[in-house]
Each structure stands twice: as structure tokens, then as C-alpha cells.
Amino acid sequence: MKKNLIASNKNSSIALARTKNLLNITNKLLANSNSELVDDSWIERLWKWADENDIPDSELRGIPRCKKKLVSLENLNLISLNLISIPIEIANLNNLKKIILAFNKIKEIPESFYQLNNLVELNLSNNYLAKLSSKIDNFQALKELYIQNNNINTIPKTIDSLSNLKIFWLDKTINLTEVQKKFLKKNKVNKNFIYFS
Numbered sequence: 001m002k003k004n005l006i007a008s009n010k011n012s013s014i015a016l017a018r019t020k021n022l023l024n025i026t027n028k029l030l031a032n033s034n035s036e037l038v039d040d041s042w043i044e045r046l047w048k049w050a051d052e053n054d055i056p057d058s059e060l061r062g063i064p065r066c067k068k069k070l071v072s073l074e075n076l077n078l079i080s081l082n083l084i085s086i087p088i089e090i091a092n093l094n095n096l097k098k099i100i101l102a103f104n105k106i107k108e109i110p111e112s113f114y115q116l117n118n119l120v121e122l123n124l125s126n127n128y129l130a131k132l133s134s135k136i137d138n139f140q141a142l143k144e145l146y147i148q149n150n151n152i153n154t155i156p157k158t159i160d161s162l163s164n165l166k167i168f169w170l171d172k173t174i175n176l177t178e179v180q181k182k183f184l185k186k187n188k189v190n191k192n193f194i195y196f197s
Helices: 002-031 041-052 067-071 088-092 111-115 134-138 157-161 178-186
Strands: 075-077 098-100 121-123 144-146 167-170 194-196
Touching (some): 041 088
Parallel strands (some): 121 144, 167 194
């Protein structure tokens, strides 16, 4: 019986030591902010899309292929690259303040794109967009919006909530509601800053 008790104590000690070891490993992983638990697969998908679309590896005009530069990117310039779509992975670039997608062939902006709530400038001009999402009101910091030379006939009413908007460039064919006209006037987005192409 004494042998069984000693063996049981030894097994318990081994199990306890293994549990403590496992807890230590788990705590180290959780404490490490750069742990492998973070899913960075979106970066690989974005780089693959960039390579497939011949987008330069650049911070000035393109998408940097360096993770550190990519995740800290504030200005995304993809002007005149014959793009027909924008990947949903762009929504993971939380530091973006300025996006230029002008002179492409983009027909639709993914809904996830509207999560980029630090944007100050958005240039979607000269594409094939038919509409803007009502989620445009997520861009509360937006000061400049360029949507001219697309296929947009109306703008969502939610644009009224963009109180920081100061420059708004659109087509003459877009029908502004009376509410939108009042909003633009109230926020001093006057005729000097509403440009029609």
C-alpha cells in the first residue's frame, strides 16, 4: 500500500509539474504581443493580390512588401493601375488616412473598406462605381471626398453625418437632396469647395 501511495504521489508530482510547465508556456504566449497567435494571413493574401495586379512594392505608389511598413502605412496610392477590384484585406490597414484609387476600373468597394475610420482623404474618382455605401458615415474624420467621373447618380443620405467634410468633388449629374444641400451649407462646404466635373 505504501508503494502505491509513493507511486501515486510521484505521478501527481509529475502531472503537477507538467501542468505548471504548460501554464508557463501559455502565459508567455499570451503576454507576447507579437505572438504567433495573431493571424497575419491577410498580409500574404494582400501581397498575392498586389503581385497578381502588378502593383509596385512601394510606399509612395503601391503596396509595400515589408510587413512593418505595410501595417504602419498611412497613405495608400493606387492611382492608374487598371484595377478592377479592391481586396477586403485593405480594411486591415487601420492607420490609413489617405487613399487614392483614382483612374482605375473599380466597379464596387467592399463593405469591409468602410471600417477604415481614420480616413481624412478618399479619392475614388474616374472609376466605374455605381454607388457609395450608406456606411460612408463611418468615415467621421473624412475632410476630402472625390467621387467624380463614376456612374454614381445619387449619394447616400448618411453623407450628412460627415461633419468634417470640407472638399467634396462630384459630378453635375448627382442629385443632391435638399437635406444634403443644407448639410453642406451648414458645414461650410460651400460652392468654392464643392466641385463639379
